[in-house]
Amino acid sequence: MAKTPGIPARRAALKLLDAVMRRGETLEQAENAALKGVDGPADRALARAIAGETLRWLADLDALIDSATRKRLPDDAKPRMVLRLMLAQALRLGTPPHAVVATGLDLLAGGPRRLAHGVFSTLMKREVSLPDAPTLPDPVRARWGDRAEAIAPGLVDPPEVDLSLRQPDEAAERALAMGGVSLARGHIRLPRGTPIDRLPSFDEGAWWVQDLAAQIAPRLLGEGVGKRALDLCAAPGGKTLALAAAGWRVTALDISEKRLGLLRENLKRTGLEAEIVKADALAYTPAKRFDAILLDAPCTATGTCRRHPDVLHRVSERQIGEMSEIQQSLIHRAIEWMQPGCVLVYAVCSLEAEEGEAQARWIDATFDLEPMPVSADELPAKLRPTPEGWVRTHPGELAEHGGLDGFFIARWRKPV
Known part of the structure; x- marks a missing residue:
């Protein structure tokens, strides 16, 4: 049968x-x-x-x-x-x-x-139906507090597809050609399910897939022609590509050979260049210090719950604590490699305060670094920095356009 x-x-x-x-x-x-x-x-x-x-x-x-x-x-x-x-x-x-x-x-x-x-x-x-927005699990609501109600509407559907452009000024023209919309300089959003490798411009290497919120962190380092930048925990490589496109001489470090393979493929496709280093960041020693360091640290990734709803059910307080310890170890290492005037951007795709706001306060209290508050004109339209000058995004923001991932981002400079 x-x-x-x-x-x-x-x-x-x-x-x-x-x-x-x-x-x-x-x-x-x-x-x-x-x-x-x-x-x-x-x-x-x-x-x-x-x-x-x-x-x-x-x-x-x-x-x-x-x-x-x-x-x-x-x-x-x-x-x-x-x-x-x-x-x-x-x-x-x-x-x-x-x-x-x-x-x-x-x-x-x-x-x-x-x-x-x-x-x-x-x-x-009974002709039952579901509510307008998902009900978050009790432990998640307890952790996210007042933000939970604003975040939930952003979880109704899987996310659309975001592209980051090698040439940011081409966004409007390419968005029109692809049938998408641009929500920021150098950004295009396409409908979910768009077959990426079949887009007419795929082989041009003019863009790479990267959530709009993830595009913010590398752009906060600005233009870097001739200067040295370290992308710590770099794979799968969207941040490295953004830094290289902005003129930085990038060292991309990651411990995963498999994930670095994706970075190599994207560098080849886009025609951009970076030095790739496979190493454990906690054991790595660079030959020279850097002008900029981007630490997109390992985290619980609860900010990616639009595309990975499993994080709503498997992340615990214990895991958050473990990730926080790893993040502080990496921050210690990164600060050792900053030369005077070096800018550090710390980012996590997490909605947990322990991995974001608490780490920024710890950095302020522990190290001799100057905070560099982020201004509203450095962010996509309608996003605003926190009163401290940090960036905190969540899936419920820009909901009329499909939302964005949850990120925490903050920036400092080492005194000259």
Whole structure:
């Protein structure tokens, strides 16, 4: 008997969800094993979409399930896992209910299929819907405090595609040609799902993919013709490309050979140059000090929750603390390599205060550096610096244009 089409993709989505919720893996870490045996890019994309939407709306999906059961299903019970996937397809991906049932109940072979069918059918008869914005998990809301309400509307959909241009003044012309919009100098935003490698200008090397918020940090170093800059923790390389395009002689350092491979490919495609160093930053010693250092530090990456909703469910206080310690170690090292007049930009794609604001205050209190407040005219339209002159972005900002990642960025100079 032939298998129902689409079941391998649903089974893969269940494996992805299980890897995040039970084992604390990222979706990317789980993909190789979970997608094994799923044929074709369309089915693999479907599996990712089902898992991603389930994680994005998990609290709201669980509330619906609980409203239709007399006894609450355990969080890790397989029927709950399968019902989450089924509801995400019906309510977020527009899959017809009969197709959801046909492909979903097979995931409970030998299990309580009648229960899952009954709960799903009850909710469909009620014509249930999801709220306008996802409900954030309780631990996340507690950490983000007053910001949580503003952030949630930015998580409704996966992000669109942002490009950073090698020649910033070409943004308006290229945006028109590509059917996109420009929200800042040197930036273009295209609709989500745009096939990047098939854009007519891909082989020109005139741009690279980089979220709008991530484009801010390298631009805060300005033009650097003939000056030496260190991009610490550089891969996959968007910051290195931006610095090289601005004239800096860039040393790009990272510990991951695989991720540096992506940087090498982009340097070749764009025709830009940088010295690539594979090394552990905590053991690295440069031959000379630098005129500028960009430290986009390893972090929990909770600011990328638009594209990686798994971070909403697997990042804990313990991980935040561990990342904070690593960040301080890297800051210590970076400051050792600053020559007088050197500018340091510290950035994290995290929404956690411990990784952002607290680190900036620690730098101010610990080191002999001069704060360099960021001004409004250095930022994309409608973004404003904090009263301290720092940059704090979150997914709910620029929501009318599709939002942006959550970043913290601050800048200092070493006295001459």
